[in-house]
Amino acid sequence: MKAVILTIGDEILIGQVVNSNAAYLGRELFSLGIPAEKTITVPDNEKEIISTLKDAFRNYDVVIATGGLGPTHDDITKKCIAKFFKKKFVMDIQVLKHVKEIFSRRKITMPPVNIGQALVPEGSVVLENKQGTAPGILIEKNKKIFCALPGVPYEMEYICTTGLFPYLNRKYKKLKKSVIKQKTLHTIGIGESLLAKRIGDINSIVKKGKDHEIKLAFLPSNYEVRLRITVSAGSQKKAAQLLKNAADIIKRGAGKYIYSYSDSSIQETVGKLLLKKKLTLSAAESCTGGLITTKLTDVPGSSRYVMDGIVSYADAAKVKFLGVKKDSIKKFGAVSRKVAMEMASGIRKRSNTDIGISATGIAGPSGARKNKPVGLVWIGYSDKNVTFARDFIFTKDRLRNKDIMAKMALEVVRRKLLSIKQ
């Protein structure tokens, strides 16, 4: 079973957009057991698109294309498909209804050009797009599958998970020889090489056999490392067993740093813990500028444990709204253990929550002081029994710092709630 990914659009070729769609499709096709053997990016140019389609359809069993399905004149993918498959366009009533609804919901008159979004090549399977106006278009021919998806990532991913992947799964279920299973563990606050050293060589521990294989991939990004275990085996049972063995080995070496064995984010993990323990939380933020509370409230239902938060960006705001002592700022500086602790206990009392957390640091690019480099952060924690603070030094990049500082504040809460050594 051979697949090819076509991404269509000038913006990818000239590097205005990084091709994250290809990465997403590559990853997902791989775990479906239909790995992509080639990825091709072509411009918004009819001749190029059609000749690439021709090659792709000749050489591969599954052809997935993304991009160029929008309503404007530079979107020509659908026209090319119709030409290549020699199909007429027909109006899909369901899609038309959906497109009209999108506009009426926003109380906007639908521009006529959007009617075109409901035109699909005759005989194609139309995959619903609840996230936008362009449906996915799937065509089967000569036992091969072609599918065109919109280029907007969340629209494409929606159609993939609800339409395309289930379709491929049904189609190729009988053909699959080996079972492929994956599991991704999420770690935070430890580097890739140290992590690798702690885990050891997983392949030599879980022995590679004739009919099975284990791969461990380290996927680092900004002080988080995802550990993706991929196993292939002759049966579901064998694959599940191998996956469990591998996860156990990793847990022995790196347990403290793993915040998720599913695909929960750190904010989901902390949210679940707070719900379970019936605790509430509030955050006082300086360098993170609101990102801790933003992350916490990214989780649906977080209103059950997040009441409010304060961004005390200026020193005066720390004193006025959080009860931080002027003296503490004067003596230790705003970025200090003392101020982080006073911020954490201040927000806890003021908001009347069980836990208060705080972050005060130097996000950069400027603002470094003697002994206080860019990337330094103090994270404060306070509950009715204990108040403490921890310091970390991260990068010189402002946005990367804000992100990892906010996550580490949540990680400090996770470790405290689970009685894990900080």
Add this chain to the structure above:
Amino acid sequence: MKAVILTIGDEILIGQVVNSNAAYLGRELFSLGIPAEKTITVPDNEKEIISTLKDAFRNYDVVIATGGLGPTHDDITKKCIAKFFKKKFVMDIQVLKHVKEIFSRRKITMPPVNIGQALVPEGSVVLENKQGTAPGILIEKNKKIFCALPGVPYEMEYICTTGLFPYLNRKYKKLKKSVIKQKTLHTIGIGESLLAKRIGDINSIVKKGKDHEIKLAFLPSNYEVRLRITVSAGSQKKAAQLLKNAADIIKRGAGKYIYSYSDSSIQETVGKLLLKKKLTLSAAESCTGGLITTKLTDVPGSSRYVMDGIVSYADAAKVKFLGVKKDSIKKFGAVSRKVAMEMASGIRKRSNTDIGISATGIAGPSGARKNKPVGLVWIGYSDKNVTFARDFIFTKDRLRNKDIMAKMALEVVRRKLLSIKQ
């Protein structure tokens, strides 16, 4: 002059790595005036690499390959090049010296496998790699250029800027016929199709000529649309003029919605306006959960106009910390014009800033009320002269809603500061 980019490596195909090298090369080749017309990713597989090389070399003038030049067994690009060009390997003394130095500096005994890094196809131009052990390899044949680069991004970029790009520049200086220029305009709060309707067909307005061309691309993402204008013309002057004409036409049709003519984000745009007008701002956030203040403080130097912010997630917090009237919440609901206005004026007074903004809405996925669907948001604005609120309806997706709601709050500020109709 036609270029093609080949990226080589299983890790890209299975989506373990996002293909940022292709984006880098695409961007740079474009600005060199040798735009890539295709990007192809192939696996670490000899047959595939050679057949793709063959196609590429037949159809394009410049072929740039990255990846697979390392010292380990899965790196086979160099072998494939030698085979394809029918060349023997020779030892490059300079490279050997450099590789040996790298190891001696790190006080590590050089593994013998690294000697292979100094073997290059006979007659090729060797491009120095100060960042690593694999040099770039450039081969000219039949007036066409082939170049292989290592896949590690900073090594590849080093060789590009010090070796490959200067080489291409010298080579094609005389050949360059047309100048290519680009400009990207950023809009918010209007859909792609409505925007297209307002702008009209730019190609028919700025007439396409024999020696020049204009392309307008619509790049939508979550209620923002970037408009990328690309012109090619016979001279710098002509290209600049065309770009200006095109931007003027777009401005006439969609001026109100354009927040940036450079690549500034909405938070940078608002930040610059606040600095210019010497105004300060604070935000009271409910549904956005801190994201407005997070975005504002993503901009270095934002501490000059952002003092603090409040996330009043619970109704009680709105009353306690912002002075929202209990009656207003009871009568109109927390998601209402009245409460948005009271939040905005409340935060302005409490924080003693020139402007207060607020967002109260239903981020979803649940929480809809009668006449108040998921995606509804009220944005409040308050300064010493006026307090008002506007409502918008966005999506059913929580994270997309938070993002666009926070951005629209900033957009409301931008329009007010520039006296643009809301």
